Amino acid sequence: MGDSLGAVARHLGAPPPEALARLFERWDELVGPAMAAHTRPVSLVRGTLVVTVDQPGWAAQLGWLETDLLRRFADQLGADVVMSLVVRVHPG
Template sequence: MHEPSGPKRIGEALDQVAYRLRAPRAQVLAAVFEAWEELVGTVMAAHASPVRLVDGELVVAVDDPAWATEMKFFSSDLIDRINAVAEQEAVSSLTVRVRPR
């Protein structure tokens, strides 16, 4: 017989859902989406935003092709910063898409 489990911490529950969706753990999502401005700076954050992170690929939307170029130039450093904040190799590649806001 299956025993009912007690309450879980929200992070654990989110991690279970994320795993089923092939998404990263809650800690990683927080590192990217909540700390975005700290990771990229105020100016870049005004023109670029994270869209999704699945299977190590971070998709970032920018509002102009010039910002796409800047983001691509900055991508290696950004991946390193995200992985340091997330305390794991959460992001392995970055894809930039131009989408007017």
């Protein structure tokens, strides 16, 4: 059953479960504590990571750092896990 669910998830664009777990568990380490305090990963489908931020300034900061963050994600999670970012402001 687990193998079947994994195959369906991959077909739908989900990353390997262990990579997804590392992304969520190590978010603070991956983006740094200051950014982690204002951001949250929401979903990861077909290589696109959706991140919510609590203020527009943090959305801009993520945009400026996108290339560096994508490189860090590739180094820590695997080359094809996170290939792009979508940032949404969600005050909260």
